[in-house]
Amino acid sequence: TGDHWGYGKEDGPSAWHRHYPVAKGSRQSPIDIIPDEARRDSSLGPIFLKYDRCTSLSIANNGHSVVVEFDDSDDRSVIQGGPLDNPYRLKQFHFHWGGKGCEGSEHTVAGVGYASELHLVHWNAVKYTTYEDAATAPDGLAVLGIFLEQGDDHRWLHTITDVLYMVKFKGSATNFKGFNPKCLLPSNLHYWTYLGSLTTPPLHESVIWIVLKEPIVVSEKQLGMFRILQFSGEEEDQRMRMENNFRPPQPLKERILKKRC
Ligand SMILES: COc1ccc(C[C@@]2(O)NC(=S)NC2=O)c(OC)c1
Numbered sequence: 191t192g193d194h195w196g197y198g199k200e201d202g203p204s205a206w207h208r209h210y211p212v213a214k215g216s217r218q219s220p221i222d223i224i225p226d227e228a229r230r231d232s233s234l235g236p237i238f239l240k241y242d243r244c245t246s247l248s249i250a251n252n253g254h255s256v257v258v259e260f261d262d263s264d265d266r267s268v269i270q271g272g273p274l275d276n277p278y279r280l281k282q283f284h285f286h287w288g289g290k291g292c293e294g295s296e297h298t299v300a301g302v303g304y305a306s307e308l309h310l311v312h313w314n315a316v317k318y319t320t321y322e323d324a325a326t327a328p329d330g331l332a333v334l335g336i337f338l339e340q341g342d343d344h345r346w347l348h349t350i351t352d353v354l355y356m357v358k359f360k361g362s363a364t365n366f367k368g369f370n371p372k373c374l375l376p377s378n379l380h381y382w383t384y385l386g387s388l389t390t391p392p393l394h395e396s397v398i399w400i401v402l403k404e405p406i407v408v409s410e411k412q413l414g415m416f417r418i419l420q421f422s423g424e425e426e427d428q429r430m431r432m433e434n435n436f437r438p439p440q441p442l443k444e445r446i447l448k449k450r451c
């Protein structure tokens with residue numbers, strides 16, 4: 191039982207369509223972002239992020255990534271503005287990364303990947319009653335994508351990398367209170383935006399994507415800490431290092447990429 195998909199040769203992104211036919215849908219993510227083809231849209235305003243440090247709850251290894259969950263019972267932590275018609279509540283954030291020295295982001299920019307990509311997942315609690323309902327609705331989710339570039343140590347990422355050893359195995363979780371994800375944002379909030387999907391099964395086409403142009407900088411040492419995580423559970427005999435947990439870019443099809451720069 192459990193998820194029968196992964197990132198390997200047999201169960202990876204090229205095989206997902208067998209159980210999840212929407213993998214070949216009209217608004218799949220990620221995409222290759224071509225900056226020169228992005229259309230400036232005067233109706234696109236700035237995005238506003240209001241994150242309250244008291245809403246973070248736990249950090250967990252779900253067998254596909256490391257996820258920090260938030261208390262989404264009210265509007266303390268929300269994203270609004272930009273392409274969004276109302277505030278979307280912060281539910282969780284997680285990362286995608288590569289192998290040693292390899293690219294690991296999901297979106298690429300003019301064909302070039304970054305070392306990693308952070309996804310801050312928000313849901314439309316004005317229109318939908320539950321996160322689960324929002325996750326299947328065309329305007330249900332708003333995901334803020336932030337690129338991680340290799341370079342100097344990131345001042346605040348230590349707060350996360352220092353506890354990864356506690357969630358090494360699939361199914362492990364631990365308390366993670368008082369973390370404010372605002373510390374993971376770059377200084378500039380200029381963004382690209384387009385209509386897309388979840389990037390793992392069930393691949394629901396329910397995401398309004400907001401991808402920041404400016405990456406944050408993290409060290410190779412910090413990136414390496416993500417690779418102590420395992421896809422596999424503690425009881426499984428074959429150890430499977432968690433790395434290269436990213437889906438490659440999907441066809442843009444009839445979509446328009448917009449920008450606010
Ligand atoms: C059923 O609801 C789901 C399921 C998976 C994810 C995770 C993910 O597929 N989506 C993005 S974005 N990156 C991912 O890895 C999700 O996140 C919003 C929501």
Ligand SMILES: [Zn+2]
Pocket residue numbers: 284285286309389
């Ligand atoms: Zn993601």
